[in-house]
Amino acid sequence: MNNPTVRVLYIDDEENNLQAFKASFRRMYEIYTAISAAEGLKILENIDIHVILADQKMPNMTGVEFFKSIVETHPDPVRILLTGYTDIEALADAINHGDIYRYITKPWNDLELHNSIKNAYDAYKAKIDLRNKITELEKTNDELNRFIYSISHELRAPLVSVIGIINLVKMEGLYDSSGEYWGLIETCSNKLDYYIQKTLQYYKNTKDIPDHSEVDFHKLVNELIELHAYSDKDTAFNVSINQNVKFVGDAFRIEVILSNLISNAIKYQKSNEQNKTVNIEIDVNDFEASVSINDNGLGILKEHLEKIFTQFFKSKMHHGSGLGLFIVKEALNKINGTINVSSNIEDGTTFKITIPNAK
């Protein structure tokens, strides 16, 4: 087996001990010795040491004092304290402030000391490996974030330009000039945009840690209605919001949840319904916000109710993406909310959700 080079620094004011240590272990480790703490520090500053052994009883600076003094400057090497007598106070001090890995009594037993050094090196290696992994992960994470960020901008910006051009075509009265082609382009563009937005929402939901900010449901719901009713002016909204207390929660996720539910309520209407209606009721107290979103739309088949929150579930009749309600459910899970749905083909659908108030 190819053993790694383990670099050990041994500090002791007795030259004899240093020599004995060298004699016993020089074939196993790369050994550095120092006759005082000051000299040990010098070595430590110049050589990448893995394991430090220090005698407790030394003039000028004790082993524990030495370990304490390097906690900040040299946190990585694993420390072993050697002492000729059992001094409980020094021991407690060493554990509490010196970051000591082992405590070994003198005279040492070669096998015991060898094992301790071996274990200490393993601990050292584990610590360094873990740190490298964390750095690596942070880097990957960072790259992923930047990737997602640039996708959201670079991919979406030209698409939004296309939608803008279709708009202009409408404004100039050319929309019907090429048969149904403009309409088809518009449908495809909107679909693509929808998928980009949902993918980002999903990604952000899985990644971001819940944030706590104040949520004004009046403002939020009005903004969302304005946003989604834009494409469909036929729907009447009855909004009743009872918020007299401060609500603190994850503003992004709450917006995602309400936005998806409101947009669904508008989207899945009966086309022959004369009075398309969406009722939104929100009640906020010190503990939670209860939200009910009800529509007189298409309703959900009983056999589908179980599946609507699963990813990519779509009913054959409606052209959903299979992402909206899945994201709603995932977002609620993240912020400890609940959702219930009741629906039938005659009367439409009601979603009831609760979101805890984190104030």
Add this chain to the structure above:
Amino acid sequence: MPNKTGKVLLIDDNDIDLKINSKVIKLSDFFEEIILCQSGEEGISYISKNLDNPDLLPDFILLDIQMPEMDGFEFLEIYKNFPKTFLDNCKLAILSSTLDFGDIKKAEANPLVIKLLKKPLYPNELQELLNKHSTLLGI
């Protein structure tokens, strides 16, 4: 409906979007003059060089966020130092395709930004905003 006596300044690095948005504004007949700048730097220098010439200054600015070199937020950092007499007479809205929650929050928190409009620019959204601020715009 605002009378078309004002000037609008569009700042966007993307020339296709500049073209689309100026066309939308032209077709909607909201402004008499449309000034186009392809970067934040160009916008800043247009305003600086005309500070003594109020007739040439915009009444309304539509600013993009994602631009190379000077982005929208960096533009705002410089913009806020323009004389108060100008800032009081000119309103600024952001026009961006951003979905980034951080950008949206940052834009909404800036006192100089009256609104964050999302691309594509819809005439009625713009009209609504202009109506709301017509007194401020002085047009």
